[in-house]
Amino acid sequence: MTISTCPFTSAIALTCSSCKKAYPFSSIQTFALCCNQPLVVTYNYSVKLSKASLLHQPDSLWRYAAMLPVIDPQHIVTLGEGMTPVYPLHKMTNRYGLADVLLKDESCNPTGSFKARGLSVAVSKAKELGITKCIIPTAGNAGGALAAYCANAGIGCTVVMPRHTPAVFKQECLLYGANLVLVDGLIHDCAQKAMEINADKCYFDVSTLKEPYRLEGKKTMGYEIAEQLNWQLPDVIIYPAGGGTGLIGIWKAFKEMQLLGWIDGPLPRMIAVQSAQCAPLLYAQKDIRHWKSHFTPQPTIANGLAVPYPFGMTMMLAVLNESGGMALALSEAEIIDGVKEIARNEGLLIAPEGAATWKAYVHLSRNHAILPSEKVLLLNTGSGYKYLDNYSYT
Numbered sequence: 001m002t003i004s005t006c007p008f009t010s011a012i013a014l015t016c017s018s019c020k021k022a023y024p025f026s027s028i029q030t031f032a033l034c035c036n037q038p039l040v041v042t043y044n045y046s047v048k049l050s051k052a053s054l055l056h057q058p059d060s061l062w063r064y065a066a067m068l069p070v071i072d073p074q075h076i077v078t079l080g081e082g083m084t085p086v087y088p089l090h091k092m093t094n095r096y097g098l099a100d101v102l103l104k105d106e107s108c109n110p111t112g113s114f115k116a117r118g119l120s121v122a123v124s125k126a127k128e129l130g131i132t133k134c135i136i137p138t139a140g141n142a143g144g145a146l147a148a149y150c151a152n153a154g155i156g157c158t159v160v161m162p163r164h165t166p167a168v169f170k171q172e173c174l175l176y177g178a179n180l181v182l183v184d185g186l187i188h189d190c191a192q193k194a195m196e197i198n199a200d201k202c203y204f205d206v207s208t209l210k211e212p213y214r215l216e217g218k219k220t221m222g223y224e225i226a227e228q229l230n231w232q233l234p235d236v237i238i239y240p241a242g243g244g245t246g247l248i249g250i251w252k253a254f255k256e257m258q259l260l261g262w263i264d265g266p267l268p269r270m271i272a273v274q275s276a277q278c279a280p281l282l283y284a285q286k287d288i289r290h291w292k293s294h295f296t297p298q299p300t301i302a303n304g305l306a307v308p309y310p311f312g313m314t315m316m317l318a319v320l321n322e323s324g325g326m327a328l329a330l331s332e333a334e335i336i337d338g339v340k341e342i343a344r345n346e347g348l349l350i351a352p353e354g355a356a357t358w359k360a361y362v363h364l365s366r367n368h369a370i371l372p373s374e375k376v377l378l379l380n381t382g383s384g385y386k387y388l389d390n391y392s393y394t
């Protein structure tokens with residue numbers, strides 16, 4: 001696909017998210033060895049970049065190429081990701097007597113989830129850096145997206161996935177030509193297996209936040225939310241958090257747009273929803289030092305939320321604290337109920353992760369943690385069609 005973008009990136013460095021030590025932008029880096037924390041891409045924010053320049057940009061996330069890490073547009077690997085629709089859930093809010101709420105529908109992305117954003121940017125950067133093989137531990141969606149973008153780029157791909165993941169997530173990887181490894185356990189067990197496979201470091205490890213580029217793709221959700229809402233941000237954003245790249249990425253976008261002079265005024269409260277089966281954020285919010293010993297992670301119907309020990313925990317907590325947000329967890333029954341309600345009332349079959357944001361909105365509105373006057377945006381992060389194996393029909 002040919003694409004017309006800004007002929008440059010404003011990226012200048014990779015920076016440790018903790019101590020801010022700078023690493024060279026041009027070399028292959030994974031995470032910040034200085035603090036064992038994620039690396040983030042930093043840009044020259046004093047560059048003259050106007051919102052009006054977006055008028056001439058493509059109708060995909062690559063419209064923000066000046067704030068993405070790819071240097072040469074020829075390396076862009078795109079399947080048409082981004083610029084997903086935002087619409088009100090009128091039927092549901094009328095039924096519940098709640099104030100209007102917006103849904104940004106990421107199921108419209110290639111491979112049916114928002115993971116396409118991160119993997120389009122990470123695989124583009126991998127191609128630019130001359131990488132020939134990638135590996136990923138995944139709860140499902142990220143594996144399919146990596147497989148698709150690697151297929152398009154001609155890059156080898158190995159996906160390590162929990163065995164209990166619905167069949168379609170496995171089949172799509174195989175159809176895209178990836179090498180699929182199944183593991184008994186959750187994503188942290190897959191990460192362990194991926195490390196073993198990559199013992200000689202011949203793969204580029206695309207694990208969540210263990211390389212800096214997926215975050216850049218995910219942050220484009222924040223740019224789009226601002227642009228699609230005419231640069232007036234919502235008061236509250238509700239996001240289904242697993243590894244946290246979306247949560248951290250959207251917040252990064254808001255901070256960048258402030259520095260670029262694209263937005264002003266208060267930023268949204270960022271609310272992270274998890275499954276009660278695996279809710280490390282809840283425990284870490286209460287006890288940052290000992291949270292890992294406070295819970296036993298279980299699989300969930302919302303596969304993407306089963307991330308017991310996220311590498312980006314410190315960054316996620318910082319977003320919740322700084323934005324005045326919070327984390328909450330929902331039962332499996334509530335999540336399934338949310339999927340069914342939205343399907344029956346709105347005609348949308350959304351991912352269980354996305355349905356969790358709707359149920360969280362209902363809870364928080366009833367508890368007056370969200371006021372009727374507040375503008376709220378939910379993220380549906382994926383397509384419900386990939387999860388059909390998770391439901392039993394009686």
Ligand SMILES: Cc1ncc(COP(=O)(O)O)c(C=O)c1O
Binds near residue numbers: 115208246247
């Ligand atoms: C549909 C869906 N929603 C949410 C998540 C969680 O995303 P993140 O790890 O960026 O927090 C995932 C991760 O697999 C997912 O597939």
